[in-house]
Every structure is written in C-alpha cells, then in structure tokens.
Amino acid sequence: MGKSSKDKRDAYYRLAKEQNWRARSAFKLIQLDEQFDLFSYKEPEKCSRVVDLCAAPGSWSQVLSRVLIKGESFGRRAWMEKMDALVNEVNLASQEAPEASIETEVGSLNLKAQKPVLQPRTNVKIVAIDLQPMAPLDGIIQLQADITHPSTVGRMLAALNPEKSETEYELVDLVISDGAPDVTGLHDLDIHIQSQLLYSALTLAIRVLRPGGKFVAKIFRGRDVDLIFAQFKLLFRRVHIAKPRSSRASSIEAFVVCEDYTPIPGWTPDLGRPVNIPDTAKTSIEDDLENIPEQKRIVRTDGVVELSLPRKEATELRQNNRWIAPFLACGDLDAFDADATYRLPPGHVSLEPVQPPTAPPYKAAIERKRAEGGMYGKTKNKGQISNTT
Ligand SMILES: C[S@@+](CC[C@H](N)C(=O)[O-])C[C@H]1O[C@@H](n2cnc3c(N)ncnc32)[C@H](O)[C@@H]1O
Incomplete structure (x- = not known):
C-alpha cells in the first residue's frame, strides 16, 4: 500500500503525522479523556502522577507530557x-x-465566559515502561522492562520515588496500559496473551494507585470477558468498557476504564499469582445489585433510553463470578471514522511517520531478509537460502 493510499484509508494515521504524534493511538487516549476526564485538574480527582505501561513508541506519553507538563489541551x-x-x-x-x-x-x-483552566501542573511525575527502547521525551522517565516480570514492580517504584524506600512511597493518580502482544491472528491465543498483559498491568497498577485513582487498559473483547470485568469491579467502584472512534470497529480491541480504586483491606497483589482476590470481599458489585431498578427500560429526561439487566439475571451472573460492564462509544460523532476512507485535501503531501520504532521485534527478521536479498525469493544467493529455510 502506497503512503498516500494509507493516508486516505486511515484518517488517524494521517492526522497523527500532521499533529506530530508518534502513533495514531494518541487519539484513542484523547477521546477516552473526553469521555472520562482522565486528566482532571480539579481536586479530589486531580491527575499529576501517572504510569504509562507498554508505552513505546510513546504517543500516550506525548499526550501526558503535553497535557500535564505543558498545560495544553486537545479534543x-x-x-x-x-x-x-x-x-x-x-x-x-x-x-x-x-x-x-x-x-x-x-x-x-x-x-x-471562563478563563482557560488547563495550566502546567505541579508535582508532575510520569513513568513510561516498555519492553522496547523508546526515543526520549521531555519530562518522561523511561524504563525498559517486561511488565509481566516480578522485578518490574521494584524498578517502577524506584523510578517513581527515587529518594524513598519501597515501603514508603508516593502513590499515583492514574495508570494507563496500551499493551498488546504481537497478534498471531488466532483469536483465542491472542486474547489469552492479551489477558496476561492486562492482569500484569492491573497488578502493577494496584501497587501504586492511590485510593480513588483510575486505571485504563486495552482489552480484547473475547467470549469470557465478563469474568475479567467482575475482577476489575472488585477493586474499582466504576468500570466501563469504552471504544474510541479512532479504534477500528472491525478490531476486537476496546479499553476498560476503571475509576475510584478501592483497596481490599489486608490483600496484597502478587505478580506470581495474578489477581487471586478473596471471594469473601464485599464489593461494589453487591452495592450495584441492590440498586438495580426493577424496570428494564428507563427513558431519561435527556431522551436517552437506558436498558438494564433484570436483578435476577444480574445476581445469577454474579454467582458465576461474571459481571457485564456498561459499554460506551467515545469521541465526538463528527470525529473521523477509523474504518472509513476519506478524500485527501487538495495539495496533500504525505508525511513520514514522526518516530519510526527504535528497535521493533521484527527488526532482526527484516535485516535477515535484506541480507538474503529481499522478499519472494528474489535473492542474491538463492541456493544458500533454500538450504537454510
Ligand atoms: C500498541 S503498542 C503501544 C503504543 C503506545 N501506547 C503509544 O501510544 O505509542 C503496544 C506496546 O506493548 C509493548 N509490550 C508488549 N508486551 C509487553 C510486556 N510484556 N512488557 C512491556 N511492554 C510490552 C510492546 O513493546 C508495544 O510497544
């Protein structure tokens, strides 16, 4: 596919280059913020300390840096x-x-009339973690680490609080994770690996989140996703599943947005035993069950129709450790549609990506292919290749 053709088929890819974002994912975070006010500037929700997991090439970190450190606003x-x-x-x-x-x-x-409210914030700390190296970004502390490895917990705490001990540290307001494995196309396998990343992200998050803090992570919507939602709902009072307009409708990707972290007394997470929350923990699911209205269909004053699961069915789900998270599409309706093809503006010049990957996992394979003479067997030394492949 030519460069201009990709610009046409993917409006967010083109916009990312035009607006100097390292990846089109920047728009996903901006649209999630539009819906959930993740970067709130008001107490008690104020956001200034953030951990960005699986951050390379760094467009989410760019958004954090520009909103929290520079005081810019988007969307x-x-x-x-x-x-x-x-x-x-x-x-x-x-x-x-x-x-x-x-x-x-x-x-x-x-x-x-109001004065613009977003200002550069005080006490900002942003730590970005990824397996891959990432080109430096103003004000971002970077850590090259595997989020599924137990040693990453200590390294993350040290990066957040260099002058404090592991038992006495300042907590963070928000943890975000855009982690994704290299997808194989085998949905069940991809979803399984993705959920391991998700649990690792959650385990890291609850080591550092302050009570009331927020957690946002990429999730693949698979068959048993309601089992995962139930686990999140044990720890956070509000859990939504959100799909930004910049995420293709055809992709199984969505984002779980968890608000108001409520630690379970006496329970410490452990990367070696993912989640493992005691069954006896009384959680916001029980509170929600008590509040489920008997009617299934409510027309709100603004005209929106809310449909809810009858209490009996919701209780049965809960007994099977399942919970259905409310789904929200976010991003303005007049925002670009990620699945549509657009006509390019007159005189359009296709730009180079802002930051090509520093050391992508496929780098070695590409170098090897190049050394062998390229794709489709058009090789310099064909005989040697047929022996080795
Ligand atoms: C979709 S990209 C993230 C894009 C990023 N949010 C941005 O805006 O530029 C997914 C990232 O997850 C990272 N990743 C996958 N598995 C990981 C792991 N076990 N530990 C740390 N990072 C991981 C990959 O290296 C990749 O950079």
Whole structure:
C-alpha cells in the first residue's frame, strides 16, 4: 500500500503525522479523556502522577507530557476553551456582562465566559515502561522492562520515588496500559496473551494507585470477558468498557476504564499469582445489585433510553463470578471514522511517520531478509537460502 493510499484509508494515521504524534493511538487516549476526564485538574480527582505501561513508541506519553507538563489541551476540552476565549473577546469588545450568544452553523450558542483552566501542573511525575527502547521525551522517565516480570514492580517504584524506600512511597493518580502482544491472528491465543498483559498491568497498577485513582487498559473483547470485568469491579467502584472512534470497529480491541480504586483491606497483589482476590470481599458489585431498578427500560429526561439487566439475571451472573460492564462509544460523532476512507485535501503531501520504532521485534527478521536479498525469493544467493529455510 502506497503512503498516500494509507493516508486516505486511515484518517488517524494521517492526522497523527500532521499533529506530530508518534502513533495514531494518541487519539484513542484523547477521546477516552473526553469521555472520562482522565486528566482532571480539579481536586479530589486531580491527575499529576501517572504510569504509562507498554508505552513505546510513546504517543500516550506525548499526550501526558503535553497535557500535564505543558498545560495544553486537545479534543473537546480544547474546543470548549477556544469557545470561552471567543466569548471573552466578544465581551471585551462589547464591554458587556460575561455571557454572550454566538451564531454557529447549528444555531445560536449561549456561552458563559471562563478563563482557560488547563495550566502546567505541579508535582508532575510520569513513568513510561516498555519492553522496547523508546526515543526520549521531555519530562518522561523511561524504563525498559517486561511488565509481566516480578522485578518490574521494584524498578517502577524506584523510578517513581527515587529518594524513598519501597515501603514508603508516593502513590499515583492514574495508570494507563496500551499493551498488546504481537497478534498471531488466532483469536483465542491472542486474547489469552492479551489477558496476561492486562492482569500484569492491573497488578502493577494496584501497587501504586492511590485510593480513588483510575486505571485504563486495552482489552480484547473475547467470549469470557465478563469474568475479567467482575475482577476489575472488585477493586474499582466504576468500570466501563469504552471504544474510541479512532479504534477500528472491525478490531476486537476496546479499553476498560476503571475509576475510584478501592483497596481490599489486608490483600496484597502478587505478580506470581495474578489477581487471586478473596471471594469473601464485599464489593461494589453487591452495592450495584441492590440498586438495580426493577424496570428494564428507563427513558431519561435527556431522551436517552437506558436498558438494564433484570436483578435476577444480574445476581445469577454474579454467582458465576461474571459481571457485564456498561459499554460506551467515545469521541465526538463528527470525529473521523477509523474504518472509513476519506478524500485527501487538495495539495496533500504525505508525511513520514514522526518516530519510526527504535528497535521493533521484527527488526532482526527484516535485516535477515535484506541480507538474503529481499522478499519472494528474489535473492542474491538463492541456493544458500533454500538450504537454510
Ligand atoms: C500498541 S503498542 C503501544 C503504543 C503506545 N501506547 C503509544 O501510544 O505509542 C503496544 C506496546 O506493548 C509493548 N509490550 C508488549 N508486551 C509487553 C510486556 N510484556 N512488557 C512491556 N511492554 C510490552 C510492546 O513493546 C508495544 O510497544
């Protein structure tokens, strides 16, 4: 596929290059933030200390660095700030009260002027971990490590709190993980490996998350995913499954967004025995069950129809250690569709990727193929290859 052709078929790939992101995944994190306010600036949700797991080539770390360290904003938040600035300008010109009406394509908008709120934050600490090396990024502490290896816990704690001991350290507000194995195409195997990464990410997260903290991780939606959701729901009061518009509908990928971490008293996670949460733990699932309305269909005042599982069925699921997480599609409806092909703007020049992988796992294979003369057997020394392959 030519470069321009990929630009047409994947609007987010093109936008990532134009907006200087190392990978199109940046938009997934931005759209998740639009929905869940992951980078909240308000107490008690304020976010300034973050661990980014499986971070290479680093587009999520770029988002963290630009939002938390530089105080920039993106997506819906940026649009609202732009509107506020516009209102301020209108008011300044008319010397009126701090409210204004602006005519837009979709009618008039009554906006209340506010000062832009995002500022560079204090006490920011961002640690990025990946198996692969990653090109440096301003303000990001990088660690090359395997998140499934028990030694990574100590290394992560040391990176977060260099001057403190392993038992006395500052906790973090948010842990994000975009970990994915090299997919084989065998769905069951890919989902199994992905869930091992997910459990490792969760185990690392609960070693460092503050009570009330958030955890976001990539998940492959497989047959028994409700078993995994039930485990998350033991530790977090709110759990959603989210699909950003920049994630292709055709892919089994989604993101589990867990909010309000509630530690289980007396229980310490262990990478060697993934999750292993005591059955007796009273959790928010039980609280939710008590609150399930008898009606299955509720029409909210804003017109949204909420459908819920009847209490009897939800209780049966719980008895089988299963729980169904509410699903949310996120990202504005007018955002680009990741599965659509778009016409390129006139005069479009296809850009090179911002940061090619530093040492991808397939590097050795490519070098070997090159040395052998290339693909499809067009080799310099064919005889030698047929002997070795
Ligand atoms: C989809 S990429 C992450 C993209 C990244 N979030 C970004 O925005 O640039 C998945 C990453 O998971 C990493 N990974 C896979 N298994 C891992 C493991 N066991 N430990 C650490 N990183 C791992 C891979 O090296 C790869 O860089």
